[in-house]
Amino acid sequence: MAISPTRRPDGDDDTDARGDGGTESASGQPATDSLEESQVATDTTERTTMTEEPGGDDAEGAHWTVQYARDHLAHVLVIGFFALYPGLVAVLTGIPALDIGFTTVDPGAFFDAFLPAMTFMIAMLFLGLFAMSFDFISGYTGYLSFGHAAFYGIGAYVVVMAANGDIPIVPEGTPFMLTLLLGATVAFLVALAIGAVSFRLTGVYFAMITLGFAQVIYELVRNWDYVATNPQEGPSMSGAAEIGIPYVDSLSFAIGRLAGDSFENVLGLGIDISATLTSYYAIGLVVLGCYFAMQRIIHSPFGRVMIAIRENEERARAVGYNVFWYKMAAFGMSAFFAAIAGAMFAGYRGSASPDSTFYFLVTADALIVTIVGGIGTLAGPLFGSFFFESLEDILSSQQGGLAPYLRETLPEAMLSADVAGITFLDVINTVVDGRAPLYLGIVFVLFVLFVPNGLLGSVRDRLGGTVAKRLPAHLERYRK
Amino acid sequence: MVLWTQDLTKEFDGITAVDGVDFSLEAGELCSVIGPNGAGKTTFFNLLTGVLEPTRGQIEFMPTTHRRACLERALEESSELADEHGSVDDLEAALDGDTLPNEAVAEWLEQLDITDASPHETALQGLHRSYQITNVFPTVSVLENVRVAVQAHRGNDAWRFWRNVNAFDDHYTEAEAILERVGLASYADRLAQNLSHGEKRNLEIGIALAGEPDVLLLDEPTAGVSSEDVDQVTDIIEDVAGDYAVMLIEHNMDVVMDISDRIAVLNRGELIEQGEPAQIRQSEAVQQAYLGGYDGEGALGGGEATDGGEDKGGADHTSEVAG
Numbered sequence: 001m002a003i004s005p006t007r008r009p010d011g012d013d014d015t016d017a018r019g020d021g022g023t024e025s026a027s028g029q030p031a032t033d034s035l036e037e038s039q040v041a042t043d044t045t046e047r048t049t050m051t052e053e054p055g056g057d058d059a060e061g062a063h064w065t066v067q068y069a070r071d072h073l074a075h076v077l078v079i080g081f082f083a084l085y086p087g088l089v090a091v092l093t094g095i096p097a098l099d100i101g102f103t104t105v106d107p108g109a110f111f112d113a114f115l116p117a118m119t120f121m122i123a124m125l126f127l128g129l130f131a132m133s134f135d136f137i138s139g140y141t142g143y144l145s146f147g148h149a150a151f152y153g154i155g156a157y158v159v160v161m162a163a164n165g166d167i168p169i170v171p172e173g174t175p176f177m178l179t180l181l182l183g184a185t186v187a188f189l190v191a192l193a194i195g196a197v198s199f200r201l202t203g204v205y206f207a208m209i210t211l212g213f214a215q216v217i218y219e220l221v222r223n224w225d226y227v228a229t230n231p232q233e234g235p236s237m238s239g240a241a242e243i244g245i246p247y248v249d250s251l252s253f254a255i256g257r258l259a260g261d262s263f264e265n266v267l268g269l270g271i272d273i274s275a276t277l278t279s280y281y282a283i284g285l286v287v288l289g290c291y292f293a294m295q296r297i298i299h300s301p302f303g304r305v306m307i308a309i310r311e312n313e314e315r316a317r318a319v320g321y322n323v324f325w326y327k328m329a330a331f332g333m334s335a336f337f338a339a340i341a342g343a344m345f346a347g348y349r350g351s352a353s354p355d356s357t358f359y360f361l362v363t364a365d366a367l368i369v370t371i372v373g374g375i376g377t378l379a380g381p382l383f384g385s386f387f388f389e390s391l392e393d394i395l396s397s398q399q400g401g402l403a404p405y406l407r408e409t410l411p412e413a414m415l416s417a418d419v420a421g422i423t424f425l426d427v428i429n430t431v432v433d434g435r436a437p438l439y440l441g442i443v444f445v446l447f448v449l450f451v452p453n454g455l456l457g458s459v460r461d462r463l464g465g466t467v468a469k470r471l472p473a474h475l476e477r478y479r480k
Numbered sequence: 481m482v483l484w485t486q487d488l489t490k491e492f493d494g495i496t497a498v499d500g501v502d503f504s505l506e507a508g509e510l511c512s513v514i515g516p517n518g519a520g521k522t523t524f525f526n527l528l529t530g531v532l533e534p535t536r537g538q539i540e541f542m543p544t545t546h547r548r549a550c551l552e553r554a555l556e557e558s559s560e561l562a563d564e565h566g567s568v569d570d571l572e573a574a575l576d577g578d579t580l581p582n583e584a585v586a587e588w589l590e591q592l593d594i595t596d597a598s599p600h601e602t603a604l605q606g607l608h609r610s611y612q613i614t615n616v617f618p619t620v621s622v623l624e625n626v627r628v629a630v631q632a633h634r635g636n637d638a639w640r641f642w643r644n645v646n647a648f649d650d651h652y653t654e655a656e657a658i659l660e661r662v663g664l665a666s667y668a669d670r671l672a673q674n675l676s677h678g679e680k681r682n683l684e685i686g687i688a689l690a691g692e693p694d695v696l697l698l699d700e701p702t703a704g705v706s707s708e709d710v711d712q713v714t715d716i717i718e719d720v721a722g723d724y725a726v727m728l729i730e731h732n733m734d735v736v737m738d739i740s741d742r743i744a745v746l747n748r749g750e751l752i753e754q755g756e757p758a759q760i761r762q763s764e765a766v767q768q769a770y771l772g773g774y775d776g777e778g779a780l781g782g783g784e785a786t787d788g789g790e791d792k793g794g795a796d797h798t799s800e801v802a803g
Binding site for chain 1: 529531598599600603604608609611615616617618619620624627628629631632633637638639640641642643644645646648651687690691
């Protein structure tokens, strides 16, 4: 099941007829019935909104915007959550410790331990975008691209090498946004070359051959001393990567933990935006843009052909699609977005290394978060990635985390309690601190066994449709 | 005529599945292809649609749109024809009404050679098929199953990846009309995998219809359908046969005898007989193929095999291949 692109056991299982199967566009009806229902339900509220409009003739427009806002309610909520998250963390972790006599209660430390820190949230963005691009080809077209790390790496290396002036025709000092697009285009072309060979195969063989290509590129980059003086460590980027509009300084923001822009007392509101926060928002915007671009493609006639190929390639061919070129195009687009993720990763880190980009375990991370989030759902991998990074944050002691929290809050007597020569502190240090990969493996196994549709896929099954379509109707029910 | 095959042969490692078949299909005709299991019927379809490449022989095709293009050229190049028949429509009517012999335009009517065409090419040219084993898009809605097939025939629509699919109203309208025709309109929003077997068989035909076919190849549309539902499938076939040339593989002899204009009988890859239903019913060669088999003295001696011919044929076939 883990590597099967089919999301449901085939045959006539007795799934609920309304069930969308967790598939983004399974229901093809042009108008969504749920929306129509909710429209009736909210007729009264709408009318009030309309009368509040200054000019009555604007009613049509108001209606349209209300409808639009309702269609995108789920998006607004998710984007809102991620946009407000840094503030939320700042407030919650800032709650002062309270002395209640016999002990102190420190909710701030608790939140610090359990809410992912900003560095993890930024990692979530790269990984989320990379996993979305992986899902784009694997979840929608049904071809598992196990060599996806190659495209991530290409994006990363192109921006770093371009910044260092190592790419022949690209002048040194070309804006990061342009080299990012260059990297994405290179990845697109490489994907076409790899695809031309690989799409002769299907299933496991396709996965294996793409993995093979990626490993060849990995070894090549690791040993090619043109890319870096120490190719095994990879090149470092000179200068900072700036996200924004190229050549417009006021609309470009440097990213990076140290090199990033920071702003003090923004708009006189007394809010400071650190370099990390600038990076978070700048990268987040790019990820958001890429998400909407991919979603657009998925919901287009082209996207429907991708789904048709996943569902039944033989039949797709028989109804008149030259499936080879559709697969090639989907693969190329997927590589394009993977490279954007890689470029931002390198831009934020200020360097790229073969092991953090081209290596096959990078693809494995994308696979894991895609399964956890829901394969065949575009936003799912982002939630999977959030889950992944949260777990990593909790189990590492880098920024907050469970181990330091336990070490500090548990009474000394309990920590040093000794059973057969092993203290409780030893246990914490051994099984909690920095053990994220172990637990992730376990979580992954549990997900494959018990939540095969992933987080978002299961929510969709529950709601009986995509969240964006069903959520407004559900909320209306509670409003009455 | 819309479809020809000449000496069409397919060999698989020593087994000749289709053996030198010369066959032609008239426009608007409903021709059934029958024969014992393993006679090569489905292989024949696979050759026609380009799924398999023939070992030998040729397949030619004359789709309506191509024919019109040919006639248009005839009108352009021959002033004689142009004087007599002002438009392509006139010319077509004259040909179909037998007021003008086919020979008059023969030099412009060039058939398409589809011998080496791939499945999507034959489909785009108007040769569509349904499958013996249900072959739909399982986890998308019934409507989407048909819509995506409609979309394949709308030029470059499928490559418009920046427009929302809902903007293409005509795809939906046509898909809904097809669902209406195959009796699935009320199931449009259901997932294809949740349909009953009989409904899936109808969807099979619906997907094949979506491509505006010139020739429709139906591979056992009633396979596994309960006897009550067979009539409904038959109605659909008869309905679509009014619009397209249909080739039908079928084991249900009642259906075959009832609705066919012509029947072609394959046995061990060879076309052993073709003709009107009554003629086939009388044919000794056909009875021999169905009831006797080749090493089948014993089977004949057994005597009771009559309507159960298909099962018998199946049993015979296995022994044939083994031998």
